[in-house]
Amino acid sequence: MASPSNWQKYLNLLLKKRIPEKQQRWYVKRVEDFLKLHPGRHLRDFTASDLESYFREHASDAALSDWQYRQLVDALQVLFVDFANTSLSRAFDWAYWKEAFVDSRPDKRSPLKDVHPDKLVADYTSVTFPLAHLCQKMPRNTANYPIIWTP
Secondary structure, eight states: OOOOOHHHHHHHHHHHTTOOHHHHHHHHHHHHHHHHTSTTOOGGGOOHHHHHHHHHHHHTOTTSOHHHHHHHHHHHHIIIIIISOOHHHHHSOHHHHHHTTTTTSOOTTOTTTTSOHHHHSOOGGGOOOTTHHHHHHSOSSOSSOOSOOOO
């Protein structure tokens, strides 16, 4: 019986970690993209600096959402820690890199992220509804009617 390929070993690790099958192909793609940048280089030869610069570069990539960035870091963590068990894997601060740039990254999926909450509140003065004329006649700024309605 032939031994499993390296990719099959990596996929087996993803199964062990309970990564959903739908996401596994993206983990493989993230690893492939990383390795394509370093053809012929052995996993034991990578340094923390190599990973840090790769993560910094992708942290500013507006095409990746926050969860995709975390997935990228996680995919490489599985590669270096669980698959290769390199010396880098034990010393590298994976948790830091999963969260380091999340709040400062451009996120195309969160257009309201930087909007002040006051801007999200509807302007009821422009709303028209059947009883709007009654609201305008209510006493304003009183204990009985704490909601301020303005014409």
